[in-house]
Amino acid sequence: MESLKINKINKPVSGNIQITGSKSETNRLLILQQFYKNLQIENISNSDDSVLMQKALLSTSNEINIGHAGTAMRFLTSYFAVKENSEIILTGSHRMKDRPIKILVDALKSLGANIQYLEKEGFPPLKIIGKKLLHNFVEIDGNVSSQYISALLLIASKLDNGLELTLNGKITSVPYIKMTLSLLNEIGVETSFIENIISVKPNNSKLLPQTLTVESDWSSASYFYSVIALSDIGTEITIASYKKESLQGDSVLVKIYQSFGVTTHYNSNSIRLVKTEETQTSNLEFHLSDAPDIAQTIAVTAFGLGVECYLTGLHTLKIKETDRLIALENELSKLGAQIRVTEESLHLSAAQDFKANQTIATYSDHRMAMAFAPLALRLPYLEIEEEQVVDKSYPEFWEHLSAVGGMVV
Numbered sequence: 001m002e003s004l005k006i007n008k009i010n011k012p013v014s015g016n017i018q019i020t021g022s023k024s025e026t027n028r029l030l031i032l033q034q035f036y037k038n039l040q041i042e043n044i045s046n047s048d049d050s051v052l053m054q055k056a057l058l059s060t061s062n063e064i065n066i067g068h069a070g071t072a073m074r075f076l077t078s079y080f081a082v083k084e085n086s087e088i089i090l091t092g093s094h095r096m097k098d099r100p101i102k103i104l105v106d107a108l109k110s111l112g113a114n115i116q117y118l119e120k121e122g123f124p125p126l127k128i129i130g131k132k133l134l135h136n137f138v139e140i141d142g143n144v145s146s147q148y149i150s151a152l153l154l155i156a157s158k159l160d161n162g163l164e165l166t167l168n169g170k171i172t173s174v175p176y177i178k179m180t181l182s183l184l185n186e187i188g189v190e191t192s193f194i195e196n197i198i199s200v201k202p203n204n205s206k207l208l209p210q211t212l213t214v215e216s217d218w219s220s221a222s223y224f225y226s227v228i229a230l231s232d233i234g235t236e237i238t239i240a241s242y243k244k245e246s247l248q249g250d251s252v253l254v255k256i257y258q259s260f261g262v263t264t265h266y267n268s269n270s271i272r273l274v275k276t277e278e279t280q281t282s283n284l285e286f287h288l289s290d291a292p293d294i295a296q297t298i299a300v301t302a303f304g305l306g307v308e309c310y311l312t313g314l315h316t317l318k319i320k321e322t323d324r325l326i327a328l329e330n331e332l333s334k335l336g337a338q339i340r341v342t343e344e345s346l347h348l349s350a351a352q353d354f355k356a357n358q359t360i361a362t363y364s365d366h367r368m369a370m371a372f373a374p375l376a377l378r379l380p381y382l383e384i385e386e387e388q389v390v391d392k393s394y395p396e397f398w399e400h401l402s403a404v405g406g407m408v409v
Helices: 023-035 048-058 070-082 102-110 146-156 174-186 218-229 249-256 292-305 315-319 324-334 366-377 387-392 397-405
Strands: 004-007 016-018 039-042 063-065 087-091 114-117 126-129 137-141 163-168 191-194 197-200 210-213 236-240 262-266 270-275 283-287 308-312 339-341 345-348 358-360 381-384
Touching (some): 004 366, 023 048, 023 174, 048 070, 048 387, 070 087, 070 102, 102 114, 102 146, 146 174, 174 191, 218 262, 292 308, 292 345, 315 324, 358 366, 366 381, 366 397, 387 397
Parallel strands (some): 016 236, 039 210, 137 163, 283 308
Antiparallel strands (some): 004 381, 191 197, 262 270
C-alpha cells in the first residue's frame, strides 16, 4: 500500500460532510435480515467490513475469507453455527488468525454447535457445520469483547427456546450490547437485560415488512471532533446523519470533547461541531471500556493540544486489528510524546515539543491512520503509511478530510 504525505493544513477548517451508516449497526442488521427476510435496511455502511459481511452472506462457496473484519468473523461464526445443513470454513487474514475466538466458540459449543479449529487451538480458521442448537442457557465472562456477546444475541431469537445469557463479572462495552438488544426490539423480538442476565425470547413469526435506517457512524465522526479540537476558536463542521438519542456508545464523544472545547449542536438529522473555547483542563482522564474505539483519537487529540491525558478501560484494544496500545506508544513516541501503556491503560504526559517530518505506521489498522491524520493541523508535514487501510470502515475519509481542511497531498 502507498503512503499519504500531508502538508500542514493552513486553510480554515469548515464544511459539510455526509458519513454513511454505522458499521456496528449495519453488520447486526445484516445478520438479522437473514432470519427476517422482510427487513429492509437503508443507509448501509460502505465500509470494507460491511461489504465483506454482505458478500459472505450471499456466498455459495464452502470457504469464506473475511480478511481483517473482526466483527464479521464473530457474527458469522454464530450465524453459520445455526444455519442447518451447511458446512463452512471461515477464515481471514494473517492477523485474524492471531485474534482469539475461543470464548465465543466455547459458548456456541455449550449450546450444541459443531465447530472445529483447523489450525491453532482457539483461533481461526474454523470449520462450522450448521445445525439446530437445542440448549438455551450459556455463561460468558462480561469483560470480553462485546462482539462475542452480540454474536450470541443475534441468533438467540431463532433458537427454539430463545436464550438466557449470564454475564460473569464486570461487563465491558455495555452500549454495544444494548445496541444489539435495541435492534432486536425494533424488529419485534422480546428481550430483557436485568443485572447480569440477558434473556431473548424465541420468535418464529413472520416479520411484517419493515425498513430500518442506519444512523451514521459516530466513531467515524470522532476524527472530525479531533479536527475541530485542534483548530482555532470559531471553527465549525456540520456532519450528517446523526441523532441525539443514539444507540452507539461512541456518541459519548459529545461529552468527552467538551473537555477539548468542542460544542455539539443537534439539527434535524445532523450535528454541527464548533470550537468554542480552549481545552478546559491540563489533565484529562476518561474511562473508555464502553467506547474503546475512540481511544486512539482522544490520545492523539490530547497530544496535539499538549495536554496530559490518562485513559483506562482499554483491555480490549490488545486484540483489535493490531495491539492498539503498543501501536499508540510506538507512533506517538516518534512524534516526541512521553507515553506509558499497561494492559488496559494509557498515560500521556503534556507534550513539550513535536518532532516533525515523521512517518506514521498504521499496522494495517484503519483507526491508526485516521486518528493521526488531524495532526496535520499542528505539524508542518506528516506521512501516513498504508493510506488505503481506511477503506475498512470509512472509504471516503481522505476525501472528506481534504474537503474540510484543504489538505495538500
